[in-house]
Amino acid sequence: MNSKIPGLHHVTAIASDPQRNLDFYVGVLGLRFVKRTVNFDDPGSYHFYFGDNRGTPGTILTFFPWPGARRGIRGTGQVEATAFAISPDSVGYWLERLKQEHVAAEKTSPRFHQDVIRFADPDGLLIELIASDSLPQVEPWPDSPIPQEHAIRGFHSVSAALEGYERTARLLTDSFGYRLVEESGNRFRFASQDDSAPGRIIDLLCLPDTAMGRVAAGSVHHIAFRAKDEAEQLQWRAHLVERGYNVTPVIDRTYFHSIYFREPGGVLFEIATEPPGFTLDEKLAELGTHLRLPLWMESARSQIEQILPPIQVPTRAR
Numbered sequence: 561m562n563s564k565i566p567g568l569h570h571v572t573a574i575a576s577d578p579q580r581n582l583d584f585y586v587g588v589l590g591l592r593f594v595k596r597t598v599n600f601d602d603p604g605s606y607h608f609y610f611g612d613n614r615g616t617p618g619t620i621l622t623f624f625p626w627p628g629a630r631r632g633i634r635g636t637g638q639v640e641a642t643a644f645a646i647s648p649d650s651v652g653y654w655l656e657r658l659k660q661e662h663v664a665a666e667k668t669s670p671r672f673h674q675d676v677i678r679f680a681d682p683d684g685l686l687i688e689l690i691a692s693d694s695l696p697q698v699e700p701w702p703d704s705p706i707p708q709e710h711a712i713r714g715f716h717s718v719s720a721a722l723e724g725y726e727r728t729a730r731l732l733t734d735s736f737g738y739r740l741v742e743e744s745g746n747r748f749r750f751a752s753q754d755d756s757a758p759g760r761i762i763d764l765l766c767l768p769d770t771a772m773g774r775v776a777a778g779s780v781h782h783i784a785f786r787a788k789d790e791a792e793q794l795q796w797r798a799h800l801v802e803r804g805y806n807v808t809p810v811i812d813r814t815y816f817h818s819i820y821f822r823e824p825g826g827v828l829f830e831i832a833t834e835p836p837g838f839t840l841d842e843k844l845a846e847l848g849t850h851l852r853l854p855l856w857m858e859s860a861r862s863q864i865e866q867i868l869p870p871i872q873v874p875t876r877a878r
């Protein structure tokens with residue numbers, strides 16, 4: 561492959577209560593509610609997308625909120641933590657804000673010389689805010705409850721918990737074009753060659769004495785990497801098949817096209833196209849304000865709307 565992966569496209573996790581999920585990520589963390597749609601494989605449930613002002617690839621955290629979903633079990637074969645980038649000048653602000661919002665958060669020991677704030681969302685999903693001197697260029701949401709100078713600036717990284725890291729590392733370096741940039745104890749940090757891309761870092765945690773995790777509420781379902789277009793995505797599919805991976809056919813997710821495969825440690829990886837993006841069916845100012853359905857589900861809209869629980873997007877004032 562001549563192309564290299566620049567970084568994450570999105571991270572998808574599982575939640576339980578849809579309203580509680582909305583209140584936390586919009587009202588507390590100040591992300592924009594970019595898209596309200598449904599799980600294409602389970603149209604009786606929502607699929608929420610949160611991100612920067614336009615849902616720039618590398619800023620997008622998505623959720624399948626399944627009311628009553630059981631809590632997942634942390635372990636290997638899954639993403640242990642999802643990290644967002646913030647300004648080094650914002651660490652104090654976020655510690656105070658999370659305290660005011662009754663979110664139990666701690667400032668951990670610096671990781672590779674960067675301050676880390678660690679906490680869990682209402683379903684137990686581990687979230688980190690990492691102070692970075694090289695913040696990616698994203699588009700902050702102007703109506704966020706967070707002052708723009710303290711706003712979350714897209715993904716910093718994800719940490720994958722694995723029984724052993726070598727085969728996953730080989731996929732990242734030999735195929736994706738990442739390089740090993742730091743290591744400390746059982747943590748190995750890999751970064752893409754695009755220094756300006758949001759979500760360009762993935763940490764591999766080698767945990768040979770830890771049991772396999774169970775993905776459910778409070779767990780990451782999969783992580784998606786970026787391809788610039790459909791042609792490049794097809795090249796990635798051919799490359800991965802040649803390397804012995806079982807890769808899905810291209811799947812139309814309306815706002816991007818996707819292929820999926822399991823990396824050697826068991827984490828579900830996706831490669832998603834950057835276009836067409838979230839303004840495909842809504843104007844920028846209206847993102848997230850209406851339930852959007854793929855064309856093949858429009859005939860069932862009334863039934864779907866009756867099944868979905870009512871939600872209210874938090875207002876700016878809190």
